[in-house]
Amino acid sequence: QKEVEQDPGPLSVPEGAIVSLNCTYSNSAFQYFMWYRQYSRKGPELLMYTYSSGNKEDGRFTAQVDKSSKYISLFIRDSQPSDSATYLCAMSVPGGATNKLIFGTGTLLAVQP
Amino acid sequence: EAQVTQNPRYLITVTGKKLTVTCSQNMNHEYMSWYRQDPGLGLRQIYYSMNVEVTDKGDVPEGYKVSRKEKRNFPLILESPSPNQTSLYFCASSPTVSHEQFFGPGTRLTVL
Numbered sequence: 001q002k003e004v005e006q007d008p009g010p011l012s013v014p015e016g017a018i019v020s021l022n023c024t025y026s027n028s029a030f031q032y033f034m035w036y037r038q039y040s041r042k043g044p045e046l047l048m049y050t051y052s053s054g055n056k057e058d059g060r061f062t063a064q065v066d067k068s069s070k071y072i073s074l075f076i077r078d079s080q081p082s083d084s085a086t087y088l089c090a091m092s093v094p095g096g097a098t099n100k101l102i103f104g105t106g107t108l109l110a111v112q113p
Numbered sequence: 114e115a116q117v118t119q120n121p122r123y124l125i126t127v128t129g130k131k132l133t134v135t136c137s138q139n140m141n142h143e144y145m146s147w148y149r150q151d152p153g154l155g156l157r158q159i160y161y162s163m164n165v166e167v168t169d170k171g172d173v174p175e176g177y178k179v180s181r182k183e184k185r186n187f188p189l190i191l192e193s194p195s196p197n198q199t200s201l202y203f204c205a206s207s208p209t210v211s212h213e214q215f216f217g218p219g220t221r222l223t224v225l
Contacts, residue, residue: 008153043117043203043216044156088156100146100171101214105155 003027006089006104015113019076023089023104026070030091030102033065035074038086038106047087048074079111115140117217119204125223126194134189134220136204144207145187146171146214147179149200156203162187194224 006023013019021035031052036044048063050056050072056063062075072091076083089104117138126132138145146161148171158171162181176198178190187206191198201221205214 004155006155041219043205043218045216046213049213090156100158100161101156103156105153 001026003102004089004091004104007107008105010108010110012110012112013079015079015081015111017079017111019074019079019083019109019111021074021076021087021089021107021109023072024070025072025091025102027091027093027102028067028070029093031094032092033063033072034090034092034101035061035063036088036090036103038088040085044088079109081111081113084109084111115215117204117206117215119202119217119220121220122218123221125225127225128195129193132191132194132222134191134202134204134222136187136189136217137185138187138204138206138215139185140206140208140215141184142206142208142215143184144209144214145181146205147177147187147189148203148205149173150203150219151200159189159202194222196224198222199224 004025034049035047037047038044050063050065053065053067060077064073086106086108088106090101120135147159148156150156157173160179162168203219204217207214
């Protein structure tokens with residue numbers, strides 16, 4: 001079983017839709033939870049992060065962590081064609097010396113104009 | 114502009130021919146890592162470095178070497194590439210052991 005599971009999609013939605021992207025994980029030691037966005041032929045860039053449980057909002061994006069269910073989500077409101085990308089969830093254990101992030105495999109999102 | 118650069122961006126080579134992928138960052142970051150990205154497997158850490166002359170293995174180090182002689186540079190060396198090392202490679206840096214890693218643009222390597 002992988003430590004982090006993510007539906008690969010692809011997910012296709014019309015412009016303006018609300019998008020929900022999800023990951024599940026098995027390691028209860030994870031405390032940092034991140035979402036990276038990766039455009040085609042580019043490196044991943046950090047979109048949002050949360051520490052431990054709860055919600056965090058940044059503009060049209062909301063990150064949610066439910067540690068009891070080992071489940072994290074990223075919501076995108078009023079989705080735009082420019083949001084079309086692969087979204088990667090990532091997690092890490094605090095205090096680790098390896099600086100290692102454990103990534104999901106990514107969900108490919110296409111927002112149709 | 115703060116950035117991580119990698120060279121080359123694309124490389125096609127043959128089995129056994131030694132190659133080096135360079136990585137450089139201009140943010141004075143302590144930590145640097147190399148990842149490979151494969152379909153269905155996601156990003157996996159190959160090697161990491163906590164500072165100059167300090168490196169250690171990640172999850173998939175076999176067939177790779179690294180060095181950290183200067184803070185800004187972290188080259189990835191494939192002494193004898195094999196077809197199973199065909200992949201998309203990313204270098205990343207961060208100021209501390211933290212979640213916010215800054216990634217380079219990637220190097221697409223094909224080993225024939």
